């Protein structure tokens with residue numbers, strides 16, 4: 550039988566602060582495949598997440614197929630807006646959620662992982678984070694600052710992570726990020742420059758695959774996932790409508806489960822996908838293939 554076997558590999562999943570999003574589901578699928586998991590969590594959400602874990606509030610979600618609980622070797626603080634600590638402004642450095650956690654930059658994360666696990670501490674890096682302060686604003690009302698922050702946090706952060714982690718990966722390393730179809734088709738309400746940030750993330754997937762592949766033999770792929778009512782997506786304000794619309798108009802009409810995205814993530818990060826890099830893979834029940842909405846009450850065949 551073909552199996553996804555990640556035994557002996559370590560995966561970093563950046564962008565997990567509860568059990569509702571794609572990052573958590575991906576961490577769990579990678580663990581089911583045998584990988585050990587470290588997380589990187591945004592400092593403003595870190596304490597809440599640690600509390601959830603400590604109080605057993607997400608134990609049900611952490612339960613693996615063999616009955617064990619999903620464990621995290623480490624949970625590091627990460628604000629992906631900053632490649633180095635020097636880039637962080639004083640109001641962030643002095644903020645109560647940040648000042649106690651140590652170096653929360655991307656370089657800080659690399660160096661903590663080297664201290665904890667050695668010179669090549671990781672095999673798989675998953676970027677499952679995005680933020681746009683003005684996501685509820687239409688593009689035409691988005692400020693330059695809001696737009697650039699969306700780009701910096703949601704797209705450039707992947708560039709910074711690949712450039713710092715690729716030299717520190719063991720052979721067969723794989724990167725993965727998550728995008729949304731709003732990069733290529735208009736999704737009214739997905740504002741604040743997030744659509745442009747996802748377009749950049751997808752374009753960068755190809756260039757990073759070439760550069761990291763040639764230089765370090767690492768692979769870089771991206772999943773274009775269908776809508777899910779995660780915490781981040783709920784901030785957009787229209788996520789329920791997006792989920793409903795997709796289910797009603799996709800070739801496959803069951804709601805998309807986060808595990809369906811996570812299983813593809815585990816495959817893409819595994820040796821079974823050693824020939825795949827620079828790809829954007831849709832996991833959206835086929836919604837991307839549609840060119841026309843299905844009329845209400847229409848026959849299932851269309």
Ligand SMILES: NC(=O)c1ccc[n+]([C@@H]2O[C@H](COP(=O)([O-])OP(=O)(O)OC[C@H]3O[C@@H](n4cnc5c(N)ncnc54)[C@H](O)[C@@H]3O)[C@@H](O)[C@H]2O)c1
Pocket residue numbers: 563564565566567569570571572573590591594627628629630676677678679680702727728729730773774775776777778779780781782
């Ligand atoms: N939910 C959807 O409908 C959907 C669809 C397609 C793609 N995606 C993408 O999936 C990824 C995961 O999002 P999700 O929807 O599962 O929500 P989520 O809330 O589980 O994950 C987003 C995470 O990003 C973190 N984050 C925000 N700003 C950060 C920063 N500056 N530094 C570090 N971390 C930061 C948040 O704390 C959160 O943990 C994102 O890239 C998102 O755009 C989501």
